[in-house]
Amino acid sequence: MSQEKDFLEKIEKHKGVIFKISKMYMDNFDDQNDLYQEIIYQAWKSYKDFKGNSDFSTWLYRTALNTAIVFLKSEKKRSFIQNQRIEHLPVNHEAYNEDDDRNMKIMYEAIHELSAIDKALIFFFLEDFSGKEIAVQLGITEVNARVKLNRAKSKLKDIIDKKKII
Structure with missing residues (x-):
């Protein structure tokens, strides 16, 4: 199996973690999506260094949280966070x-x-x-x-x- 395919399968399996972290660290829908993408990007960049000494999920938690913290601290994003309202994904009305x-x-x-x-x-x-x-x-x-x-x-x-x- 190629490294890319292996990575994508693991990300698909653990995408809920990325979504939750994005929602916890960003307060509007667009910033949540930006952070979600940034976490995947940073995970892919460092995936070649993942040795399997820990579970993939443990490694992904650390990568996602570190990315979220750096993302939150960036001056560009800090200005967007203030005075924004929370937007929601579509809900199941039933x-x-x-x-x-x-x-x-x-x-x-x-x-x-x-x-x-x-x-x-x-x-x-x-x-x-x-x-x-x-x-x-x-x-x-x-x-x-x-x-x-x-x-x-x-x-x-x-x-x-x-x-x-x-």
């Missing part, structure tokens, strides 16, 4: 629930107010990563990962509570 949609909007708006590292922690939490797995991903101790995660969850809860009052 399963559509207005309250769920409102809660998802509030959650993503709140996530956008977190720091880049807190976003990563919340992403790992939402993906059911253990404290140990989060520590490995971030290169910190397990205790530190758990403390940082609890702080990030607390910040997120406070932001969401404020948004629901408004």
